[in-house]
Amino acid sequence: MAELKADVLVLGAGMVGVSAALHLQRRGRDVILIDRQELAGEGTSFGNAGLIESASVFPYMFPRDFTQILQYAVNRSPQVRYQFSDLPDFLPWLVRYFLASSPDRALHSAMAELPLIRRSLIEHEALIAEAEVPELLRRTGWIKLFRSDATLASAVGDFERARQYGVEGEVLDRQAIAAREPNLTGEFAGAVYFSQPGFVPDPGGLAKAYTALFKRKGGRFFVGDARSLEQQAGGWRVAGTEGAAVAREAVVALGPWSDLVFRPLGYSIPLGVKRGYHLHLAPRGNAVLNSPVLDSDLGYLLAPMNRGIRLTTGVEFARRDAPPTPIQLERALPRAHALFPLGDAVDAKPWLGARPCLPDMLPVIGKAPGHPGLWFDFGHQHHGLTLGPATGRLLAEMMTGETPFADPRPFAAERFK
Ligand SMILES: Cc1cc2nc3c(=O)[nH]c(=O)nc-3n(C[C@H](O)[C@H](O)[C@H](O)COP(=O)(O)OP(=O)(O)OC[C@H]3O[C@@H](n4cnc5c(N)ncnc54)[C@H](O)[C@@H]3O)c2cc1C
Secondary structure, eight states, rough: OOEEEEEEEEOOHHHHHHHHHHHHHHHHHEEEESSSSSSSSOOOGGSSSOOEEEEEESSSOOOOOOOHHHHHHTTTTTSSSOOOOGGHHHHHHHHHHHHHTSHHHHHHHHHHHHHHHHHHHHHHHHHHHHHTGGGGOBBOOEEESSHHHHHHHHHHHHHHHHTTOOOOOOOOOOHHHHHHOOTOOSSEEEEEESSOOEEEOOHHHHHHHHHHHHHHHTTTTEEBBBGGGEEEEEEEEEEETEEEEEEEEEEOOGGTTHHHHTTTEEEEEEEEEEEEEEEEEEETTTTOOSOEEEGGGGGGEEEEEEEEEEEOOEESSSOOTSSSOOOOHHHHHHHHHHSSSSEESSSSSSSEEEEEEESSSEEEEEOTTTTTTTEEEOOGGGGGHHHHHHHHHHHHHTTTTTTSSSOOOOOOOOGGH
C-alpha cells in the first residue's frame, strides 16, 4: 500500500479544516487534507445560513432572563428545542454553558473572539479573490425582524452596545423594511439591519472552491477515516482506502466529530452540539429576497441561496447522532409561507447538521497539550463559516512560529483541565 508523506495532515475538510490547510500551505508547509467524504464541505459547512457574521460581537449565550428560561424549560421556545429523552446526555453540558454565560464571563468570551470576528470577512475576501469565485460572496448584509415592541427594544439595546465595537447598520421601521424587502408580509414592530456581514449563497460550494485552490497550489486531498489516527515515531499516520498518509504534525478539524479523535487520546474537552435543520423552497412567481432575513421572534431564518430559499432553524439540543426530529422546521414552515411567497420544497427531505460548541462559546485552537505535533482547531459553534479562515490563519501562525495576530490563550485546550 502506498504511503503519502507530507509536513502536516489536516483532518476534516469543512470550512475550518480547508482554511487551515490553505494558511499552512501559504507558509510553505506541504499539507494533506483528509476527509471521510470524497468531496470537501459536505458536513456542517454544507448546510449553514451562509452569513459571514462580522457583526456578531457577542456569542450566543445561555439566556439569563427568567421568562425565556421558563419558555426553554417547557420546550415552547421557537428558537430552542430539546429532545427530552436525550436530556441526561446534555444536561451537564447545559449547566456549564449556563455558568459560562454570566455577564462577566460572556463579555470575556466576546472580547477574546472579537479580533477573529473583525478579521473574518477580510480573510474570506482574500481567499475568494484567490479562488476566483467572486459570485460566492454577496455584500447584502442581513435583517433581523421583530414582531413585538419588547423584543425590538431589547435588540436595539444590543445593537447600540455592538456599535461601540464598530458594528454598523440601522434600525428599520415598517416602511424601511418594505423598501429593503418588498416581498415580506406581516405585522412587524421593526428590524435591525446589519450592513457589514457578507452572505455566501452556496456555503458548501465555497468550501469546495477553497479546496480546489488548495489543490491548484499543490495540496493533496486524501479520503480516510480520522479515527485511524495513530502516533508513530516522528509523527502521525492516518489510514485510507488507498494506503496511508503520514506527517510530522496533524490538525484535528473535524467539527462536531472532533471528539472521535481527541477522546481516545485521553482529552475530556466538553464538546457539545447544537443541532439545526434546513430545507430549500422555490420562491413563488417573481418574488425576490434580497438578503437573509431572521424572523427573530418566530425562530427561523430565510436565506436566498443559489439552490432556492433556504429555511434554517434555531437550536435543537439532542445527541449528535440521534435520528432527525425536524419539529422546529415543521413549525416554521407555515410562518415562513406567511412571511414570503414560497412555493414547493426543492429538497426531498430536511438537512440536519450539528454546530460544534464548547460551553464558553469559544473554539479550541492550539496545541494538544499531551501530544507533540498534534493541534486542535474545532468548536466554532454558530460561526464556523465566519471564522474558518481567520482561525486558520491563527493556527498556522502558531504552528509556524509567527507572531499570532490575536491572543491565542483564551482558545487553549488547557482551559478545560
Ligand atoms: C442550521 C445552521 C446554521 C448555521 N449558520 C451559520 C452561519 O450563518 N454562519 C456561520 O458562520 N456559521 C453558521 N453555522 C455554523 C457552521 O456551519 C459551523 O460552525 C461550521 O460549519 C463548522 O465547520 P467545521 O469545518 O468545523 O465542521 P464541518 O463542516 O462539519 O467539517 C468536519 C468534516 O469532518 C469530516 N469528518 C467527520 N468524521 C470524520 C472521520 N471519522 N474521518 C474523516 N473525516 C471526518 C466531515 O465529513 C466534515 O467534512 C450554522 C450551523 C447550522 C447547523
